[in-house]
Amino acid sequence: MNSALYEDYLARLSEGRRKDAGLILVAFLRSFNSSEEREDWTHTFLETHTYGARVRHEIYAELIFPVLLAGNKRNDAWSLYWLAGTCENLYTARGLHEQIKFKNKIDLLKDAYAIERNSSEVCEALLKSLLDYFDYASHEWPAGILWGHDGATLKQCNEIMSEVTLARELDRECAHALSIDEFESKVNQYKKRLMSNLGASNNFETR
Numbered sequence: 001m002n003s004a005l006y007e008d009y010l011a012r013l014s015e016g017r018r019k020d021a022g023l024i025l026v027a028f029l030r031s032f033n034s035s036e037e038r039e040d041w042t043h044t045f046l047e048t049h050t051y052g053a054r055v056r057h058e059i060y061a062e063l064i065f066p067v068l069l070a071g072n073k074r075n076d077a078w079s080l081y082w083l084a085g086t087c088e089n090l091y092t093a094r095g096l097h098e099q100i101k102f103k104n105k106i107d108l109l110k111d112a113y114a115i116e117r118n119s120s121e122v123c124e125a126l127l128k129s130l131l132d133y134f135d136y137a138s139h140e141w142p143a144g145i146l147w148g149h150d151g152a153t154l155k156q157c158n159e160i161m162s163e164v165t166l167a168r169e170l171d172r173e174c175a176h177a178l179s180i181d182e183f184e185s186k187v188n189q190y191k192k193r194l195m196s197n198l199g200a201s202n203n204f205e206t207r
Contacts, residue, residue: 001041002031029062035070042067051085051125060089065096072100077116084108084125105129110166127170130163134183145190154198157191 005028012021032038042064049055055064064086071079083090087105090097100108109126116122137146137160144151145160152160164184171177 001033001037002028003041005031025056025058029058032063035067038063039067046082046085049085052088054088055086057089057093060086061093061096065089069099075111075115077112077119077122080108080112080115081119081122081125084112084129106133106163113170123170123172127167127176130167130170131176131179133163134167134180138183138186141186144193145187152190154191154194157187157194160187 005024009021009024009028012018012024032041045064068079068083068086072083083100083103084105087108090100103111106126106129109122109129112119112122113126137152140146145157146152147156147160161184164180164187167176167180171180
């Protein structure tokens with residue numbers, strides 16, 4: 001590996017010389033001689049990378065993703081954590097995303113948590129992702145609770161409630177207890193509404 005090429009790439013990029021930067025990047029990616037070099041560089045890069053931020057596609061597809069994919073196959077929690085942390089790259093690269101069975105950020109973090117429950121990084125990332133999901137699912141309240149772009153079904157509400165249970169488990173200091181309680185209350189109200197509508201529909205059909 002020629003690390004000087006990567007520094008040259010960053011320098012050209014900062015100067016706005018994108019074409020030159022691209023050529024140097026290609027040379028850098030070709031300079032690796034072993035999987036160990038790729039793993040070492042990927043670990044160093046990601047440990048200083050902003051979690052959740054996108055990585056240049058060529059660097060991700062040709063260098064970082066293969067390292068993380070190999071870690072995923074051997075159930076390495078750190079690799080799963082960083083697959084989740086680079087999900088913006090995955091969501092825009094179907095061919096890569098397909099290789100991890102189109103798992104989303106929460107799925108990947110759940111897998112990491114199942115392996116390493118004492119990792120503060122994994123716990124914090126998973127809790128934040130769940131809280132963000134709760135915000136999205138309830139952002140049209142009181143109209144309803146969302147599942148994707150549609151209203152959740154009763155079965156889906158039950159799945160959402162399992163996520164609420166997990167969030168409480170992760171929120172060990174109860175810092176988010178109030179917001180979790182509020183979301184749970186909304187889901188329960190929505191479930192009652194769905195059951196009421198279902199009952200009314202059944203009564204109408206039997207008339």
